[in-house]
Amino acid sequence: MSEQLKVPTMAEYMAEGKQPEILFWVGSAGSYDDRAKKITKAFVKILNKANVDFAVLGTEESNTGDVAKRAGNEFLFQMQAMMNIEVLNAYDIKRIVTCDPHSFNCLKNEYPNLGGQYNVVHHTQYIKELLDSGRLSLEGNTYKGKRITFHDPCYLGRANSEYDAPRDILQKTNAKLVEMKRHKGTALCCGAGGAQMFKEPEKGDMDINILRTKDALETKPDIIATGCPYCNTMMSDGVKFNEKEDSIQVLDVAELISES
Numbered sequence: 001m002s003e004q005l006k007v008p009t010m011a012e013y014m015a016e017g018k019q020p021e022i023l024f025w026v027g028s029a030g031s032y033d034d035r036a037k038k039i040t041k042a043f044v045k046i047l048n049k050a051n052v053d054f055a056v057l058g059t060e061e062s063n064t065g066d067v068a069k070r071a072g073n074e075f076l077f078q079m080q081a082m083m084n085i086e087v088l089n090a091y092d093i094k095r096i097v098t099c100d101p102h103s104f105n106c107l108k109n110e111y112p113n114l115g116g117q118y119n120v121v122h123h124t125q126y127i128k129e130l131l132d133s134g135r136l137s138l139e140g141n142t143y144k145g146k147r148i149t150f151h152d153p154c155y156l157g158r159a160n161s162e163y164d165a166p167r168d169i170l171q172k173t174n175a176k177l178v179e180m181k182r183h184k185g186t187a188l189c190c191g192a193g194g195a196q197m198f199k200e201p202e203k204g205d206m207d208i209n210i211l212r213t214k215d216a217l218e219t220k221p222d223i224i225a226t227g228c229p230y231c232n233t234m235m236s237d238g239v240k241f242n243e244k245e246d247s248i249q250v251l252d253v254a255e256l257i258s259e260s
Contacts, residue, residue, distance in 0.1 A: 005044045009058040010091050020055040022126070023093050025107065027100035028063050029229035035236070036229035042258035043099055043123055049258075050136040054097075060087050066106040078114065081106075085116040099123040099254060101155035101228045108160070122156055124166040124227050124253050131172060138260040143175035148256075149219040150177065151212065151235055152187035153228035166227050166253050173260050175223070180215040188212045192230035213238025217248075224250045 013020055024047070029036040047054050065080030088096075096118050098104050108120035121129075130136035148170055156162050163184045170177050182188045191208035213235055216224045224239070226232045229252070236250045 005041060006048055007044055008055045010055045010060070010093075011058070013055050014091065019092065021053040022055075022095045022097045023088075023091075024054050024056050025096050025098035025100075025103055026056055026061060027098055027103045027229070030099055031061070033229065033233070035233060039099055039229055039232065039252040039254055042252065042254040045258045046127060046130070046136065046254060050130045052130070052135070057087065062087075064103050064106040064111075066102045066110075069106070069110070081111055081114050081116070085111060085114055088116060088118065093118060095119040095121070097121050097123055097126045099227075099229065099252070101153040101160075102230070105155040105159050122160075122162060122165070122227065124156070124169060125162065127254065127257055128165045128168055131169065136257075138172055138257070141174050142260050143173040143223070143256065146175045146222040147178050147220060148173075148175045148223045148225050149180055149216050149221040150183075150225045150227075150253075151180070151190065151216060151231055152184060153226065153231050154187075154189050156227055157187055158185060166225070169253055169257060170225060173256060178219040178221065180219055182215055188215060190231045190234035192228075192234050207238075207241075209234035209238045210241055213242060217242060217244065221248060223256070224248060225253055225256060226250065227253050 010023065026040055030040040062084055063080055064084065065077035068080060069077035096107055101122060104120055104122045107116070107118060111118065150166055150170060152163060167177060188211060189208060190212050216235065224235050226235060232250055232252055239245050239248050239250055
């Protein structure tokens with residue numbers, strides 16, 4: 001992006017004795033993965049455009065511990081969580097927004113038992129808030145006539161019953177939203193939540209992301225929209241496997257909105 005993005009840190013706010021509206025939890029993928037960084041930048045662009053008073057933790061942010069917990073290492077998860085909770089509580093954080101459904105689920109549902117009580121929302125929910133309140137408006141018809149299908153992230157959909165926010169946003173782009181056979185509560189996992197992103201499939205099995213991408217391709221989309229950086233990687237790999245990368249884009253909802 002050519003424009004200069006403003007990304008203040010909580011330490012800077014604290015030095016001025018102020019508190020932001022929200023803390024943007026960037027997450028591991030959004031911090032380190034080159035593709036996911038584009039999603040992070042797109043969301044920051046939206047926050048800047050809507051004049052949202054936000055901050056990030058910067059170097060004080062650590063992994064939520066979600067992956068350790070899913071792998072069965074409860075001890076490591078609690079170590080990570082307690083370290084983060086100590087930082088968040090020291091800053092008196094009340095509201096957190098994240099682009100990562102895994103962080104969203106972990107911060108919202110698993111941190112409270114360890115003393116981390118926060119209002120946690122997914123970035124699609126927050127973007128919908130900005131649009132509904134009039135703080136953010138879409139210009140032009142960037143995606144008019146385009147066919148978009150949305151892949152439901154497991155930790156946003158089935159785990160937290162949020163199916164409408166991303167779809168409501170996509171409808172506002174003037175694109176044609178087309179649903180896969182398996183969607184919302186029956187959506188197939190992309191595989192990343194089951195660690196398939198980091199390993200080869202079991203003998204005799206097909207990569208689950210190839211199966212899920214097949215669901216998407218059946219809708220004849222121009223764009224496969226996601227709401228999770230890990231889903232984005234898995235669906236992108238599926239599109240490449242089918243040699244469709246020249247005709248089909250895989251984009252996060254934030255990227256679609258930032259271009260609108």
